[in-house]
Amino acid sequence: MAKDIDSIFFDITPKIEELALKCEQNNAIDKELYTKYEVKRGLRDLNGKGVLAGLTNISDVCAFKMVDGKQVPCKGNLYYRGYNIKDLVKGFLAAHHPGFEETAYLLLFGELPDKVQLKEFQEMIAERRMLPPNFVRDVIMKAPSRDMMNSITRSILQLYSYDDKADDTSIPNVLRQCLNLISQFPMLMVYGYHAYNYKRGEDLYIYAPQPELSTAENILMMLRENRKYTKLEAKILDMALVLHMDHGGGNNSTFTTHVVTSSGTDTYSTIAAAMASLKGPKHGGANVKVTQMFEDMKAALTDWSDKDQIRQYLIDLLDKKVFDRKGLIYGMGHAVYSISDPRADIFKRFVKQLAKEKGHEAEYALYETVEHMAPEVIGEKRKMYKGVNANVDFYSGLVYSMLDLPPALYTPIFATARIVGWSAHRLEELKNVDKIIRPAYKPLAPYRDYINLDDR
Template sequence: MADSDATEESIACFSPGLAGIPVAESAVSYVDGKLGHLEYRGIDIEQLAERSSFEETSYLLLYGKLPTANELAAFDAELRHHRRIKFRIRDMMKCFPESAHPMDSLQATVAALGMFYPFPKSLEGELGPKTVHQVCVNLIAKLPTLVAAHARMRHGDDPIAPRDDLSHAANFYYMLTGEKPYPLTERILDVAFIVHAEHEMNASTFSTLVTASTHADPYTSISAAIGSLSGPLHGGANEDVLHMLNEIGSVENVEAYLNGKLERKEKIAGLGHRVYKTRDPRATLLVKLYKQLTDKIGVDTDYQIARQVERLSESTLGAKGVCPNVDFYSGIVYRKLGIPTDIFTPIFAIARVSGWLAHWKEQLGNGRIYRPSQIYTGKRDQSYIPLEDR
């Protein structure tokens, strides 16, 4: 084949952002973007949101099956037991600037965990199941503690120690606010954790796999995933939605705002998804949660503006498959619970770590490093020019 033919073939195969190109085989989750359908290990996300818990869903993602009552009790007990963090981690966090974003703090502290919990290999060169299990428990259990501790320490407050008598969701809310949540608040956070726990080959999951493929330790791999999640095109979108709602200000301003965005061909925060061509099923579940909450404490302006944005955008963008995604409503739910805006994406990480670890476990059996190719577009066969002649 001639060089020109090879170049043309490479260009034909080039897909910006690897769009539509499979990079792994996985049994963790399934997404049907056309139908707006999401499954974890073959179980519909709606069933899990209605009937499961985050602890049980995490076990399902990690081990490929729903646990028995005894298995779930043992897994839950381990998570509760390993919530605490080393005092040197807390001392390190005290040195962070007060202006540090919570995602930057989380990425740094997760990476540091690897120094306190070394990741050995067996003599056969393969990781034992107990070692792998302990890593998963450590990270799932400690991420809420890391997020809540930084959230308080940056304001000069002491971190609140975790409570072993509370669920994963309730304990996080307690460590963050100092108050035990109402049952409805606990349930809303629990479901939010479930719907954010996994979503196949997104940017942060891919980051996990790329890093893990080099045989880097799992704490480094999860830290890399957190770094990817921190970007506004991935996990930070729910913060952008609230900024947009604040900018709009009232229901009456929605139409003019949307028209201006469309005329300038600008992106509307919280609308559209690389996979879904219809409404994100996770957004539907979050709206249900919000309605339960507003039945208790009333509807606020954010929700009214968001609903108007969704209604008016249906006629112009809905036909193009641009519909509300999970970020469109998650921020509204969290704000209603009194959670600071810059904690929204760390909550995403607290949930998604279960999915990242499930994919990490699959990667362990692969052993092939990710090494994609590129299409070179620069000059060739150039001569070196001596410094005095330039």
């Protein structure tokens, strides 16, 4: 009798359990060997400093300053093409115009646009906000996914089939492809979300983007059934896109972009690989984890203002007793920053304003308490090699929830911003490096003689 297909593909059978145990046993490596052979796990040393793997002009993540020839931790700063992110945000907010398109121009072309250049670039992005004929029906609606990152990734790979020059890696062609993807990302994200909701029995509405609207405004307009949004909502979402646009060449998804680009493959495969990296809960998916953690915390606390209860919950988190039992306080700590994450600092000012307008002061106060208390609790429970601070994911989930954005789109919004950085880094890799990236791994398994099947 034939086995049921579901049991073959989706059930973890006793035999798979047995083989999985064999996998674990034969793949385990003594942690002491990493120290013995001076392996930089995560390509970082104990102080969090990354192994130098490349050069970039695109952005700089600054967490230290030199004092008397020594590195001393300082408040974090992020630079896009040499411009401090705080100055960039301050500039477009003061000018009362969206920052996404202006900052995208800066990252791609290396300089801030003048009024004519900005207008031309905005028009270029607007005219590319389209998908191939019947793409929504044939690709996005065909097999909706509950995970929007996977849905977008599949759509990106399908776009390869519609591009007659998909494998051309010349700079002009890759720039064309990148501009297309930057423009198309909001639609791939929002339409994928609506398609999945339709599959679950909800109403379907697919709105075309409007050329006169910014990227942030189009996202909100296409997402909501009534197409309405406030100026404050659009301003904060636009700022979030700018803050997430790039973060140095060494973050996981951008390094993935460099690695995959170095193999000589096409743009669609490269961006799909970067998407797979960003999806992970230790990278772009962290903002969802922060939100889920706080929902669990709020349910567990009888009084959100009781600092003793909050402290105990954080201790239980680290002791793997609550939430997902991973022993992590999500949103706290960063691979580079040790004192402060400038993106979180910028976000925090607007979170407070938004919380007041939306009536979420108590929730904001809880976040603020955890932000101040968590580093102290972590320091008491674990050996720390560098400082721990709130990162951008700590507040971004709260911002998105107050903007009434669905949690399923938190990480895709990150991707909608980061596609600009990935594009810039892909172009930089293609221009400057002609070697495939291939770091070394030290083999530990002893050599063995082959044993014939009958003798095993």
